[in-house]
Amino acid sequence: MKRLVLTLLAGLGLLAGCTKDNIAPPDAQLSGRITYQDQALNVRGGGNVQLELWQRGEFFRNKIPVYVAQDGSYSATLLPGEYKLTRLRDNGPWANNTDSITVQVQGNTVVDVPVQPYFTLGTATIAKSGSNVTASVQVSQVGTRALDGVVLFLSYTQFVDVSNQTASSTKSGPDVADLTQPISLTTAIPSSAKGAVYARVGVRIQGVGELLYSPVQKLDL
Known part of the structure; x- marks a missing residue:
């Protein structure tokens, strides 16, 4: 009986290892700019201005921070799928707009994020x-x-x-x-x-x- 239990545990461990190894790494690219009238807005870099990506699954809801560069561009490497892209409140030289943008990420996806600057x-x-x-x-x-x-x-x-x-x-x-x-x-x-x-x-x-x-x-x- 003890040998049977050990064999089952070893089999489960091997299965878990295979499952983990079979998960593909993120290979899709989402990029774009913060824009007003199709022109990029320059901001402070260093991760001070951010966007957020949200992905909802059957058993999870993940938040992914996305940092905006000083030239107003952003990029993130992701798993393919559907995401909600949101603008953080009080996190840029523009009026708050917390409406989310639905993004379908597949391959190289480019999405500009419009804002209303002051x-x-x-x-x-x-x-x-x-x-x-x-x-x-x-x-x-x-x-x-x-x-x-x-x-x-x-x-x-x-x-x-x-x-x-x-x-x-x-x-x-x-x-x-x-x-x-x-x-x-x-x-x-x-x-x-x-x-x-x-x-x-x-x-x-x-x-x-x-x-x-x-x-x-x-x-x-």
């Missing part, structure tokens, strides 16, 4: 001028929140935002009298900078934790 940025003109970096950018209000300020950030690396910067200058919201005119900013280049600096403009919004950014630009020194 402000938009036109093309930022950023240049080195002597020992300074200057920027000019058009900021437009498209939401109900007030402008808190516009900031020119400099960094030694290609990652540039409020958490990754070596120098900055700010024009506060009350100092911006007319949003129909470009906003100009100047930031001194740190004396320790060598070779190049990276720059971009950020828009601070009252009551919103995340900034909206222009694309990163490299400036050779």
